[in-house]
Amino acid sequence: MDKFIAVAGNIGVGKSTLVKMISDELGWTPFYEPVAENPYLADFYDDMQSWAFHSQVYFLMRRLRIHRQLMNRPGSVIQDRSVYEDAEIFAHNLFLQDSITDRDYQTYRELYQVLVEFLPPPDLVIYLRASVPTLLDRIAMRDRSYERTISASYLADLNDLYEEWVDHFDLCPVLTVPSDDLDYVAKPQHLALVIEKVQEILIGKEEVRFDL
Numbered sequence: 001m002d003k004f005i006a007v008a009g010n011i012g013v014g015k016s017t018l019v020k021m022i023s024d025e026l027g028w029t030p031f032y033e034p035v036a037e038n039p040y041l042a043d044f045y046d047d048m049q050s051w052a053f054h055s056q057v058y059f060l061m062r063r064l065r066i067h068r069q070l071m072n073r074p075g076s077v078i079q080d081r082s083v084y085e086d087a088e089i090f091a092h093n094l095f096l097q098d099s100i101t102d103r104d105y106q107t108y109r110e111l112y113q114v115l116v117e118f119l120p121p122p123d124l125v126i127y128l129r130a131s132v133p134t135l136l137d138r139i140a141m142r143d144r145s146y147e148r149t150i151s152a153s154y155l156a157d158l159n160d161l162y163e164e165w166v167d168h169f170d171l172c173p174v175l176t177v178p179s180d181d182l183d184y185v186a187k188p189q190h191l192a193l194v195i196e197k198v199q200e201i202l203i204g205k206e207e208v209r210f211d212l
Helices: 015-026 041-046 048-071 083-096 102-117 132-142 152-168 188-202
Strands: 004-009 029-031 077-080 124-129 174-178
Touching (some): 004 083, 015 029, 015 124, 015 188, 048 077, 083 152, 124 188, 132 152, 174 188
Parallel strands (some): 004 077, 004 124, 124 174
């Protein structure tokens, strides 16, 4: 039976890497985050308060469209970042930082909630959990120019929102992977363990937990 999985987690945690590795191992189709296509992104980084709302609406629209396309696609698919994270993590954080006004945020939330009601959830969300030092190390290793100014406090704020979201998310099962302890890039046995857990959950043989 075809499956749809989304991989969630903070910046630098290793979502794209895990998507590629699982898709390679299982023969699934990977779909990656379309960051570079956002026409508001450059303006957003220059002036967050003026362009945060526009940028987030664009991200939401793109993610919703991709999510819907994936649901109708034959074969199993695995997605880098879920539609839920745009609203529950990144737009929420911009609102808390006063980069999105209360009026714009309420409009955004209403749009998100109405659209998600009509959107079938994935079969599973894999949440990659990592501490801020781990995230900073991985961000430094990939050395993307636009990520060099990301602060520890910003990552910590996002981590808090991720934990809050995962605690209340009930649209589908969530497998939380302790990414500080698992190195599925360097250790094939760790990747095999993650895939084993995923497959067990998808066929209903395993509780949604991760024991090391």
